[in-house]
Amino acid sequence: VDKYGDPAVDPATGLFFDTVTSDWSSDGDGSDVEQGGALENLPGPAERKLYTNNTSNNLIDATNALVASNAGSFSLADFGLTGADGEPTKDELIRWALGEDVQDEDTNPATTVRTKTMGDPLHSQPTAVVYGGTAENPDLVVYMATNDGYLHAIDGSDGSELWAFIPKEHLPNLPSAYINADSPFKNYGIDGDVVSITADRDQDGVIEPGDDDFVYLIFGMRRGGNAYYALDVTNRNSPKVLWRTSAPEFGQTWSKPTVARVDINDPGLNDDKAVVVVGGGYDNAHDTLPNPATADAQGAGVFFLDLESGAVLWRAGADSDANLELPGTTEPGLTRSIPSQVRVIDLNGDSLADRMYAADMGGQILR
Numbered sequence: 001v002d003k004y005g006d007p008a009v010d011p012a013t014g015l016f017f018d019t020v021t022s023d024w025s026s027d028g029d030g031s032d033v034e035q036g037g038a039l040e041n042l043p044g045p046a047e048r049k050l051y052t053n054n055t056s057n058n059l060i061d062a063t064n065a066l067v068a069s070n071a072g073s074f075s076l077a078d079f080g081l082t083g084a085d086g087e088p089t090k091d092e093l094i095r096w097a098l099g100e101d102v103q104d105e106d107t108n109p110a111t112t113v114r115t116k117t118m119g120d121p122l123h124s125q126p127t128a129v130v131y132g133g134t135a136e137n138p139d140l141v142v143y144m145a146t147n148d149g150y151l152h153a154i155d156g157s158d159g160s161e162l163w164a165f166i167p168k169e170h171l172p173n174l175p176s177a178y179i180n181a182d183s184p185f186k187n188y189g190i191d192g193d194v195v196s197i198t199a200d201r202d203q204d205g206v207i208e209p210g211d212d213d214f215v216y217l218i219f220g221m222r223r224g225g226n227a228y229y230a231l232d233v234t235n236r237n238s239p240k241v242l243w244r245t246s247a248p249e250f251g252q253t254w255s256k257p258t259v260a261r262v263d264i265n266d267p268g269l270n271d272d273k274a275v276v277v278v279g280g281g282y283d284n285a286h287d288t289l290p291n292p293a294t295a296d297a298q299g300a301g302v303f304f305l306d307l308e309s310g311a312v313l314w315r316a317g318a319d320s321d322a323n324l325e326l327p328g329t330t331e332p333g334l335t336r337s338i339p340s341q342v343r344v345i346d347l348n349g350d351s352l353a354d355r356m357y358a359a360d361m362g363g364q365i366l367r
Contacts, residue, residue: 024159038144038152039118041159045098049163052171054078057241059165066166068095080172088178096178097166103178119148119189123222127196128156129215131236132206141236143196143217147224149173149189151217153236162236167244169225192220193256197307199272209234216242216307218276220253226281226298228253230310243310249317251281251299254339259307260346260353266313266327274307279338279358280317286337286361299337302358302366336362 002020018030025036050066051059071090096102101114126144133139140156149170153162197216217231227246255278280299301317316329347354
């Protein structure tokens, strides 16, 4: 049903009725994905909270704010700018990223807010986190990533944006979006799935830091880069970068993170024995050659990352990985990149991982 309790789906077609109104929309948006929803509820430029990891991991620090008054905290190079004629200034680019009509796109000088826009979550699956509330009225935040480089925190009750985060390495993508020239290729920002990890220690259904509860978000970039990020959103209004990890062997970080508890003896392992299991990623040599003659230069491996620090604890690959000086498993046949999610199985129900399955670009299934 829709916002007003009316049937939402036409049984004859299986599609939304054109007249229905989704929960976050003010008017009937039906099947039009460009209408209503979270886009309709984006705050105005002056009210919007937009952060990057400029100087510290605490995103609400003043020097991390993407606001015009903070432009002096950034260099031209941070935005991929050179100061050449035709480029926006840092000030203009930040104001535009917040939603201000810097370029007078609507040809109405009296209007300072440009048409609301939001990048596409093409391959990125959002995640929903319940912080408390009741079954009928959950205290819910939806986290979603888009290809203009934003991670959005959206209030589940009304679809309004609480804040957004642009990883600093994606700031140089903003000028091309600002200029909006014809492009022969798709632009990618944060294109990986957003995975939420919640610890509710006393299982009371409420996230309480005093109980040592936490909520972490983990996401890769897919074609947008070769790093994984973890954000601490235990306090939804005070997000922090928990860690950023990019190992030398990573390809593009396509592999959806899997979190598991493992029984390994490693001094770097956290007290929960929790690791993030990922494939090494995608080697774009496969864009043109389905089976290259030589081994993939990137992404051929399986990794354990410590959940709390992001440190690489273990790797399976075709070599012993002497460069990282890690424990690992040497498998000479593992020469193709692994962009898919690694499946982790607990065989005996003790909450510790016993087996992993992965598939690589050479068509192998690995156990």
